[in-house]
Amino acid sequence: MIYLDNAATTLQKPEAVYRRVAECLPLCANPGRSGHRLSVQTARAVYDARETVAAFFGIADAMRVVFGLNCTDALNLALHGGLQSGDHVVTTSVEHNSVLRPLNALALQGVAHTIIETGPGGTLDMAAVAAAIRPDTKMLAVTHASNLTGILNPLAELGALCRKHGILLLVDAAQSAGCVPIDVQALQIDLLAVPGHKALFGIQGTGFLYVGPRAHLREVRQGGTGSQSSQPFQPDVLPDRYESGTLNVPGIVSVAAGIEYINTVGIEAVEAHDRALAKQMLEGLAAIPGVTVYGNADAARRLPVVAFNIAGLPSAETATRLDIDYDIAARSGFHCAPLAHRSFGTANEGSVRISGSWFTTRQDVEAALRAVEALAKKA
Numbered sequence: 244m245i246y247l248d249n250a251a252t253t254l255q256k257p258e259a260v261y262r263r264v265a266e267c268l269p270l271c272a273n274p275g276r277s278g279h280r281l282s283v284q285t286a287r288a289v290y291d292a293r294e295t296v297a298a299f300f301g302i303a304d305a306m307r308v309v310f311g312l313n314c315t316d317a318l319n320l321a322l323h324g325g326l327q328s329g330d331h332v333v334t335t336s337v338e339h340n341s342v343l344r345p346l347n348a349l350a351l352q353g354v355a356h357t358i359i360e361t362g363p364g365g366t367l368d369m370a371a372v373a374a375a376i377r378p379d380t381k382m383l384a385v386t387h388a389s390n391l392t393g394i395l396n397p398l399a400e401l402g403a404l405c406r407k408h409g410i411l412l413l414v415d416a417a418q419s420a421g422c423v424p425i426d427v428q429a430l431q432i433d434l435l436a437v438p439g440h441k442a443l444f445g446i447q448g449t450g451f452l453y454v455g456p457r458a459h460l461r462e463v464r465q466g467g468t469g470s471q472s473s474q475p476f477q478p479d480v481l482p483d484r485y486e487s488g489t490l491n492v493p494g495i496v497s498v499a500a501g502i503e504y505i506n507t508v509g510i511e512a513v514e515a516h517d518r519a520l521a522k523q524m525l526e527g528l529a530a531i532p533g534v535t536v537y538g539n540a541d542a543a544r545r546l547p548v549v550a551f552n553i554a555g556l557p558s559a560e561t562a563t564r565l566d567i568d569y570d571i572a573a574r575s576g577f578h579c580a581p582l583a584h585r586s587f588g589t590a591n592e593g594s595v596r597i598s599g600s601w602f603t604t605r606q607d608v609e610a611a612l613r614a615v616e617a618l619a620k621k622a
């Protein structure tokens with residue numbers, strides 16, 4: 244099987260990740276709940292992982308890393324915890340439903356939002372973002388990279404714009420974390436939502452939110468934290484305020500193992516590998532007669548996440564043929580990004596998406612290109 248659905252979750256993880264989970268499981272007591280040695284040891288493993296995450300993303304205080312279930316969970320905490328009636332949010336048409344649906348739910352509670360339309364090129368118009376900021380704007384909520392086209396948004400410029408206007412910058416790094424360097428201080432990011440199970444190579448059920456010092460969030464869940472247990476209300480210390488309930492310790496240590504692996508190969512090497520894959524995918528698909536590729540073709544500003552269609556073949560049929568006839572896993576449909584499909588003119592038919600990872604080879608992409616070519620010839 245050639246796995247080209249890494250934008251959904253990475254299938255292949257470094258061996259060290261599997262090993263770390265297997266080592267953790269038999270010794271996994273409840274961290275921070277009890278005073279016995281195993282509990283303390285487990286809490287130590289979580290703390291070490293928090294520090295590994297913090298160092299990787301330029302986070303000065305590891306206690307500002309809040310572990311959760313996935314990127315959706317992190318985004319919900321940022322949006323529901325950070326916004327209230329009377330606030331306004333600026334966002335974009337290439338957001339995932341993990342941003343759009345919370346914003347639509349919040350709109351029913353009096354939180355207004357403005358959506359910046361990227362158009363078919365998929366590139367964010369900075370002047371339009373600046374023009375959308377109003378006196379009541381509290382936050383800019385933006386994806387670092389589209390999960391449909393892999394097009395990267397200019398975070399440094401967006402961070403500077405947010406500071407200038409005194410608003411919070413929430414970044415959805417679902418696609419980019421582990422693919423390109425992200426330093427929350429250099430980029431002036433206030434809230435960074437990250438899945439553990441994609442390019443950081445952790446297992447599923449992992450993710451975290453970085454909560455910067457300018458962000459003051461209400462907790463969206465209350466419960467046991469292991470700290471201040473006699474108190475009736477949620478403690479306000481970080482990360483406990485936002486981490487109610489028993490943590491996914493095997494998952495958390497798997498994320499740390501994934502980051503350690505990336506540190507070994509070097510994030511710059513991953514970035515260069517991904518850029519080469521993006522170029523190969525974009526150029527290869529564009530050269531096949533009958534194939535339409537979506538978004539601008541600047542591979543230097545794209546991750547290896549590419550959406551396309553074959554003329555005369557529904558996207559679901561293309562993905563099924565790739566799977567059954569060629570043993571290639573790709574994703575069809577709307578990719579939880581309905582507005583992005585509207586921007587790219589594919590709101591009715593959706594598209595096929597192929598997405599690579601550090602473990603994807605040139606030969607994998609070459610095989611996929613040949614398969615698409617053969618399907619396009621028959622369509």
Ligand SMILES: Cc1ncc(COP(=O)(O)O)c(C=O)c1O
Binds near residue numbers: 314386388415439
């Ligand atoms: C851009 C983007 N945001 C958010 C998510 C949600 O991530 P998770 O599945 O970890 O909740 C995804 C998942 O594909 C995504 O691509």
